[in-house]
Amino acid sequence: VLLPSCGKYVDYDVIKKHLLYHNFDPFNRDELSLEQLEEYNNKPEIKEKTILFKKEIEEWKKKDK
Numbered sequence: 001v002l003l004p005s006c007g008k009y010v011d012y013d014v015i016k017k018h019l020l021y022h023n024f025d026p027f028n029r030d031e032l033s034l035e036q037l038e039e040y041n042n043k044p045e046i047k048e049k050t051i052l053f054k055k056e057i058e059e060w061k062k063k064d065k
Contacts, residue, residue: 002050004040005030009053 001012006027016034018026025032040046 001037001041002046003027003032004036005032009050 001015002009003015003025005025008027015026015037019032019034019037023031023033041050
């Protein structure tokens, strides 16, 4: 998922666990909740950006073989 305030991608399970104990972005300490994270990542433009990012990762993996 994409963190709204810092623009970094993180594993959903990792950030979910972090947000169980802390209410902030681990990179810049801006306030963040699971609800905010899910709302942000459900926006169509963010979904599209994430899909493109995943495709880039897959292409990179194929090149590396």
